[in-house]
Amino acid sequence: MLKTYSIDLAGRNLTIETGKMAGLANGSVLVKYGDTTVLVNATASKEPKDGIDFFPLSVEYNERLYAVGKIPGGFTKREGKPSEKAILTSRAIDRPLRPLFPKDFRNDVVVDCLVLSVEQDCSPEVCAMIGASCALSISDIPFGGPTAAVNVGYIDGQVIINPTEEQRKVSRLNLTVAGTIDKIAMIEAGAYELTNEEMLNSIKTAHVEIKRLCEFIQKIKDEIGKPKFEYKSFTVDEEIYELVSNEFKDRMYNDVQTPDKIERDEKLSKLTEDVNEWYKEKFGEEKLEEDKTQIADSLYKLEKKTVRKMILEEHKRVDGRGIYDIRPLSCSVDIIPRVHGSGLFSRGRTQVLSIATLGMKSEEQELDGLDNETAKRYMHQYNFPGYSVGEAKTSRGPGRREIGHGALAEKALVPVLPSVEEFPYAIRVVSEILSSNGSTSQGSICASSLALMDAGVPIKKPVAGISTGLITDENDPNNYVVITDIQGIEDFFGDMDFKVGGTRDGITAIQVDIKVDGLSYDIISEAFDRTLKARTYILDEIMGPVINEPRPEISKYAPKIISMKIDVEKIKDVIGSGGKTINKIIEETGVKIDIEEDGSVFIYSDDTSKAIDAQGMIEDIVREIEVGGIYTGKVVKINDKLGAFVSLGAGKEGLLHISKIAKERVNRVEDYMKVGDEVTVKCISIDEQGRINLSRKDLYEAE
Secondary structure, three states, X not given: OOEEEEEEEOOEEEEEEEOOOOOOOOEEEEEEEOOEEEEEEEEEEEEEOOOOOOXXXXXXXXXXXXXXXXXXXXXOOOOOOXXXXXXXXXXXXXXXXXXXXXXXXXXXXXXXXXXXXXXXXXXXXXXXXXXXHHHHHHOOOOOOOOOEEEEEEEEOOEEEEOOOHHHHHHOOEEEEEEEOOOOEEEEEEEEEEEOHHHHHHHHHHHHHHHHHHHHHHHHHHHHHOOOOOOOOOOOOOHHHHHHHHHHHHHHHHHHHOXXXXXXXXXXXXXXXXXXXXXXXXXXXXXXXXXXXXXXXXXXXXXXXXXXXXHHHHHOOOOOOOOOOOOOOEEEEEOOOOOOOEEEEEEEOOEEXXXXXXXXXXXXXXXXXXXXXXXEEXXXXXXXXXXXXXXXXXXXXXXXHHHHHHHHHHHHHHHHHOOOOOOOOOEEEEEEEEEEOOOOHHHHHHHHHHHHHHHOOOOOOOOOEEEEEEEXXXXXXXXXXXXXXXXXXXXXXXXXXXXXXXXOOOOEEEEEEEEOOOOEOHHHHHHHHHHHHHHHHHHHHHHHOOOOOOOOOOOOOOOOEEEEEEOOHHHHHHHHOHHHHHHHHHHHHHOOEEEEXXXXXXXXXXXXXXXXXXXXXXXXXXXXXXXXXXXEEEEEEEEEOOOEEEEEEEOOEEEEEEHHHOOOOOXXXXXXXXXXXXXXXXXXXEEOOOOOEEEEOHHHHHHO
């Protein structure tokens, strides 16, 4: 039976319908916000998935181009693999939901968000996040929600909830916040150097709306929600855990406190072997084989409890650092020959090499999505090969994690890039992860900032990134420790990965992953304070002494650019019929040329003199001849009785009469010039038929 529920959200009506579509899903809702419509379906398998030790949640955000009245390109005329934006949206939907499922739940759960129509002022991403929470809440799938989400802008000091398309263009902030009634569950942001206070205030303002939405969804759940189904629990066998813990907890405590990751992994591997051998001697080989999975789970649990207890109670970390300490840092630039810019950044065992490449404006990435963004000039890509974690595996292209980390680094650096008018290049940065032990995305921000400055990109300020972690007391939510610069094991066993990129003056990007049911304002505020101190230290003490500002010139291997502006009406003259004119310029000079619809012209060449030649040719073509103007042209024809005909470009010729060639009387024109000579002349008149009369004599007299 159709049920409809509505609420006002940022001055626009948000409606949730259920009972009309997709009746076989465990939970289904149709979300309408303005003219944006998203269908969200949640389904779960009846039985748990075998052989896994994690909760198999899959979130799909499916864009259909019919939603904005487009037909897909290509031969098949259908959507292909998800766009990067769709993948990033799927990740954003996933993050606040995942911690609210039972820890011992192993059934497959799929949340499918299908975008049916889009009004640009009403975000389909926000609709999908709200719809996912509602579909799960009313379903019979075990889920501890509801959650809700909003987008936030910041304009002239004011926080704007769910800004319109026009507001987003001038906003200093693009923030998505998700949460429960009590806590913040997810933060994703790109910002133009907002202060900690401005960012925290934006999050708090968002939470006011999130609470209203959560109450709205809870009322729907209370009215039509299904009872949650029972499931097979996958918990560690407490009897086996107690046996392993009692016998090996002291050794685990000692082995885990090995500063070097490789040595620590070797000790823990040996510990696993010894536990299995001890268990076999105690209970026999058959019992060992029967309980091997439970033994592995018990060791995992023991390691996790040991690491967390050390940090929470002793403020001691596995590598010997204090909770505020950063791992050893180093960086360098200009380390790879012939590339346009390179930066290497190391933080402990994490090491990132970023390479910057400058190209023509026409080489920017074309986008074909549901919003009005058609291209992006700055492209940041992140590669995570197997060798970075010591694994023998081949690359199969970027996965969701790689795309997400690349997008985070891109958000962090976009706010400091020069405008296209200041620096008319397409810019690509690739971050190669050479070694990974946590915080590779933040290492990518640092390495890429170095590479951009090394390439001579005039960024406004250098940017650094750092992450903080969290360990909470399961029995006392007010007892927690925030740690600076988490490494892999602390990310693995901790409760959050709070990543912040920014300059000395403000935040440019945030991404927060959590494994608990949410974060308090106090934890968020402390994370902001910690990351500000840490990134200021990195910028001042580590990156600054190596390179603190962009090089004054771009790499000699990068194309040189001359930019100019021409009248839009003259574009067709520069291009010529079938591209004949512009192709002739390119053939004669060897340059590359981009012409924008607004009349912006970019000339690219490794040889600056050739670019100047091409510029001159274009100036000749677009030149408007005016009376009193002084021009340089070529003699194309001589008539001894009449004078010389001079080409002024763009197919325009003028007559330099014999009486206007020199101060003295001229008897033979060829005594003063010949065909092919360059001459500087003044336009003295243009008659009614458009004939141009020139003079060189007037220039002499003016002298």
